[in-house]
Amino acid sequence: xxxxxxxxxxxxxxxxxxxxxxxxxxxxxxxxxxxxxxxxxxxxxxxxxxxxxxxxxxxxxxxxxxxxxxxxxxxxxxxxxxxxxxxxxxxxxxxxxxxxxxxxxxxxxxxxxxxxxxxxxxxxxxxxxxxxxxxxxxxxxxxxxxxxxxxxxxxxxxxxxxxxxxxxxxxxxxxxxxxxxxxxxxxxx
Numbered sequence: 001x002x003x004x005x006x007x008x009x010x011x012x013x014x015x016x017x018x019x020x021x022x023x024x025x026x027x028x029x030x031x032x033x034x035x036x037x038x039x040x041x042x043x044x045x046x047x048x049x050x051x052x053x054x055x056x057x058x059x060x061x062x063x064x065x066x067x068x069x070x071x072x073x074x075x076x077x078x079x080x081x082x083x084x085x086x087x088x089x090x091x092x093x094x095x096x097x098x099x100x101x102x103x104x105x106x107x108x109x110x111x112x113x114x115x116x117x118x119x120x121x122x123x124x125x126x127x128x129x130x131x132x133x134x135x136x137x138x139x140x141x142x143x144x145x146x147x148x149x150x151x152x153x154x155x156x157x158x159x160x161x162x163x164x165x166x167x168x169x170x171x172x173x174x175x176x177x178x179x180x181x182x183x184x185x186x187x188x189x
Contacts, residue, residue, distance in 0.1 A: 014129030019079035054095035105138035132159030
């Protein structure tokens with residue numbers, strides 16, 4: 001069992017947005033399945049951070065502008081909003097991918113996440129969200145590089161798996177970098 005320390009641990013919820021859930025512009029298969037896990041865990045944390053893709057309509061990551069993805073999470077649209085079934089109290093919300101010509105998979109990229117974590121004296125992050133093989137992977141790897149301990153909640157993440165096995169490979173990469181992988185049942189209340 002992993003015991004949560006309410007003064008030094010934080011939950012990070014990565015991109016649980018309408019466009020990444022079933023019916024969205026860039027839906028992660030079973031992306032909405034992370035929501036009950038997050039809703040069960042979130043009351044245990046004093047510190048909660050959410051990230052959201054918040055793209056301009058002509059963002060570089062979109063296919064019409066040379067990117068790999070269909071338009072998604074366009075700023076101030078319903079698709080960019082956090083999923084309405086997500087129940088999270090008083091989260092620090094961070095918007096990423098806000099500049100036309102810059103990709104931003106990691107929650108640390110172009111945000112003040114590092115500063116907020118240090119200011120709050122957070123030393124360990126519990127990572128949940130979408131997608132395992134993209135934004136979760138990038139955020140976790142950056143967190144480890146920034147010397148945070150990281151626990152990836154396996155039943156609280158889902159991947160796109162553009163190529164079969166991408167999520168499994170991403171989890172392996174996160175573990176190799178120093179992240180710990182656990183299921184929500186292994187997190188003590």
